[in-house]
Amino acid sequence: MSTPAAIPTKFSSSGPVVAHHFEDWEQQYDSCVLGMWTFLVSEVMFFGGAFTTYMVYRWSYPEAFAHASQHLDIYWGTFNTFVLLTSSLTMALAVRAAHLSQSRTAGLFIIATILLGAAFLGIKFYEYYHKYEEGLMPVFGMPFNFEGPSEQRGPTQLFYGLYFAMTGIHAVHMIIGIVIMLLFIPPAFRGAYSSGNSLRVEIMGLYWHFVDLVWIFLFPLLYLIDRAT
Amino acid sequence: MSETAQPTLKIYFLVYAALMIGLAATVGAAYLPHGPWSLPAALAIAFAKAALVVMFFMHVLYSPRLTWIAVFAGLVWLSILMAITFADYMSRDWIPTSQPKTGLALPPGAESVEPPRAAAEMGTVDAPDAAD
Numbered sequence: 047m048s049t050p051a052a053i054p055t056k057f058s059s060s061g062p063v064v065a066h067h068f069e070d071w072e073q074q075y076d077s078c079v080l081g082m083w084t085f086l087v088s089e090v091m092f093f094g095g096a097f098t099t100y101m102v103y104r105w106s107y108p109e110a111f112a113h114a115s116q117h118l119d120i121y122w123g124t125f126n127t128f129v130l131l132t133s134s135l136t137m138a139l140a141v142r143a144a145h146l147s148q149s150r151t152a153g154l155f156i157i158a159t160i161l162l163g164a165a166f167l168g169i170k171f172y173e174y175y176h177k178y179e180e181g182l183m184p185v186f187g188m189p190f191n192f193e194g195p196s197e198q199r200g201p202t203q204l205f206y207g208l209y210f211a212m213t214g215i216h217a218v219h220m221i222i223g224i225v226i227m228l229l230f231i232p233p234a235f236r237g238a239y240s241s242g243n244s245l246r247v248e249i250m251g252l253y254w255h256f257v258d259l260v261w262i263f264l265f266p267l268l269y270l271i272d273r274a275t
Numbered sequence: 276m277s278e279t280a281q282p283t284l285k286i287y288f289l290v291y292a293a294l295m296i297g298l299a300a301t302v303g304a305a306y307l308p309h310g311p312w313s314l315p316a317a318l319a320i321a322f323a324k325a326a327l328v329v330m331f332f333m334h335v336l337y338s339p340r341l342t343w344i345a346v347f348a349g350l351v352w353l354s355i356l357m358a359i360t361f362a363d364y365m366s367r368d369w370i371p372t373s374q375p376k377t378g379l380a381l382p383p384g385a386e387s388v389e390p391p392r393a394a395a396e397m398g399t400v401d402a403p404d405a406a407d
Contacts, residue, residue: 076339083342087349094353101357102364120302127298135291138332145281248334255332262324266317270305274313 110201115271133162144244153234
């Protein structure tokens with residue numbers, strides 16, 4: 047997208063700018079959303095590979111997976127899901143504010159989303175540290191305090207490997223999202239997302255909701271195996 | 276989505292409330308003794324929550340059909356990936372071969388291998404999930 051030719055001043059607000067290769071703003075808007083979805087579909091396939099691996103090994107070693115899953119902290123896991131779903135709501139409200147040309151409100155909701163995302167990551171790393179202290183972080187050659195029948199040791203290690211890999215790449219996606227959202231704050235308070243210039247916030251929202259989507263599947267698959275037994 | 280067509284504030288909060296109910300339902304359902312149905316139940320709730328996020332928060336419901344095609348292409352290709360992978364892994368023990376049954380590859384540190392699931396289902400060894 048090109049930038050407006052006007053000399054930026056403190057009080058200037060940049061409206062939507064149609065790049066030269068688009069017919070109009072509507073076409074540019076739909077094209078950018080479609081492009082973002084194409085990227086998100088490639089992300090679906092990226093996480094899909096991890097989920098497929100998880101399902102194959104869970105099917106092969108149901109007992110070890112159920113046992114290992116019950117060692118994860120259900121309370122922090124549930125609370126974190128609540129935090130992330132709430133951050134999705136604040137992101138949706140930020141996008142709505144941008145569509146209504148309320149740039150400042152959009153900025154405030156983006157800050158709320160960042161804070162909730164950071165809370166999620168804080169809790170996640172607390173959980174990681176707790177697992178490390180318990181010796182249940184058998185990745186990168188770290189110690190593995192396994193108590194139980196020896197034939198369950200390998201499958202249990204597989205579960206923890208998948209747990210740290212999947213939540214780890216999810217956390218990396220969140221960190222990227224938070225960094226990009228931080229870049230949105232100064233323009234939001236300069237009034238950049240007014241006059242219908244909501245496209246960038248919409249695209250950012252799509253990314254953040256995707257991160258939420260991945261967690262919606264990760265949470266029951268990792269934390270909630272056979273809790274009834 | 277054009278700027279005029281977007282969900283009202285009420286819809287956003289209703290979707291959020293539904294997601295919270297979904298979260299409570301997922302955790303609640305996990306503690307009910309469904310046996311083999313706990314995984315399908317968990318996945319059904321997860322898909323319902325995902326559909327709400329995609330349709331309302333991600334505005335797909337208000338988007339042109341081209342966006343719908345992109346979204347469902349993702350779903351279709353993911354189904355192909357999973358269906359063909361599972362068709363391989365889950366049928367490996369169905370046909371006897373001259374190869375010894377080794378199951379899946381284990382990471383270093385693994386000492387032995389569980390009996391293959393198919394053998395367990397035929398009753399030759401104890402079923403792994405009947406032990407609990």
